[in-house]
Amino acid sequence: MKPVTVITGRAIPLNRSDVDTDQIIPSDWLKRVERTGFGAGLFSEWRDDRDFVLNDERFQGASILVAGPNFGTGSSREHAVWALMDYGFEAVISSRFADIFFSNCTKQGLLPVTIAPEKASALLEAVTADPSLEITIDVARGTIEVPAIGMSATFTLEPFTTERFLNGWDDIGLTLRNEKDLTNFEGERPAYLPTTA
């Protein structure tokens, strides 16, 4: 993945809780065997509604999604992350993320930012009220700043995840540094364990 250090941009408010991955990218889109082009399917059922926030011109070009709690629940489809990134999002802010979605974000370089519920609600309100608000997210410092309204918040990632974002490290490459440990482990697995052969 590409290194991610500082993200600066405007945000789109998605004031809904429990946004599941079936909403983010409906299953019809999952038949594709490519990794690109999913942006067109992002929230596609909701986008049919003219009043849906993604259709609001004032928010066009925003790179940060501010969502309600429990974002990304349900299916493990990484297509949800591909769709958000393909659409142009670089970060998602919520007070709570579903585990698999969060993990998928960190593998692809979409920054999942968890902030306190009251901060998340305040940010949703502020962004809804002013689509031009500029937000800066600093990965190394773990901070969100909205200078125009004097708002700031902090978030934490595991130190190793932070390093991966900052350096754009490839997980498989990192794991293969432990090739010897893997081979040793394989030599000691119990004989009763099944194989598919």
Place this chain on the structure above:
Amino acid sequence: MAEKVWEAHLVHRAEGEPDLLYIDLHLVHEVTSPQAFDGIRLAGRTVRRPDLTIATADHNVPTTSLDLPIEDPISKKQLEVLTANCAEFGITCFNRGDANQGIVHVIGPELGLTQPGMTIVCGDSHTSTHGAFGALAFGIGTSEVEHVLATQSLPLTKPKTMAITVTGSLQPGVTAKDLVLAIIGEIGTGGGMGYVLEYRGEAIEALSMEGRMTVCNMSIEAGARAGMIAPDDVTIAYLEGKEHAPKGEALADAKAAWLAYRTDEGATFDREVFIDASAISPQVSWGTNPAQVAPLSSTVPSPDDFADPAEREAAIRALQYMDLVPGTPLKDIRVETVFIGSCTNSRIEDLRLAASIFEGRKVAEGLRVLIVPGSHRVKAQAQAEGLDVIFTAAGAEWREPGCSMCLAMNPDKLAPGERSASTSNRNFEGRQGRGGRTHLVSPAVAAATAIAGHLASPGDLS
């Protein structure tokens, strides 16, 4: 128990890094794997352990006659790509029509590949199903699928543990599905985030393996990546004689190892939840997330019943989407389609239960009823027992195995506004087809609803 399985699979541990865990079994299907295989090819890597990997086609496959071609060209291509990828990398693959084909979470256990104490992953969130055997099993994204293909391991951060102790016993007519829906209603869609759940207590021990799989399957609907149940005599009896289960001396070794994975007396958990099984009645979901459930005997709730503003807001949206009026008795809700199937409820025991209700009765006028077995083996067993005859005599459709209307990736879909009673696991907006409205229920309630034409329990039938 989760802790023991974790430590037994530790390949590498270093300060400030996630643990590297070995993966004993990697299940693969057509939807979340093509981009992972592409990644392997692009990087010039190979599949490290094809002998610990198995693939099947399930999400996309039509469930109509195997003699008919697949009409959707994109689905067809995805299935062809799965076959080609598996052939290229030497992975056993059960494609459409194969005697071993079926829903990935149904075939693992029935082949005996799912065993206690194993680490099992799949690019599918319902991998939690396999935790019913005391395995640490969880869903992964496509990047992780690629990682496991390349290295047979995953870097992971240890989750917290939550014990869900279910005391007492379930009332007659109340199933594992009702139990897990009630648990999700209790802890919420986010309650299990960051945790591995361990279901325990006498009501859990009393469940069959099929029932335990139903419970663990829906752990993800409570936000937990994995749910586990301690292996015991029921687990061992299920595994004995299965194709890939150990035999002879290896079985004796395995049994001792399996039982040693059980949680120690006095072990502590990060969180504990207690549920009284005897207080649970048949459940039905009324909203658009699986925590929006209520007893079938009750009424559609009002948004005012929820103190939390986010939950109230979610209830308003859900009632609007579901076109329901607060105060309506749930049993007054009429449905157009009934779906019995999915990795939650498509095993032989589920089909036997449904058949016992369909026997000698007729599906209500105008209702569409799809019965989709979880695998070809389940299908063959059901037919050997004559269940298919009972279903078709009642007016239900007996289909080929697959995920089918659980997620509507194949032609089995709800039309906009169409309402279903479904034994699947997700009632999200549009999950069973754009604009479709889903009520999650047990196989018993699904069958009774098919006959009554409105949400009903078997006790409501004459």
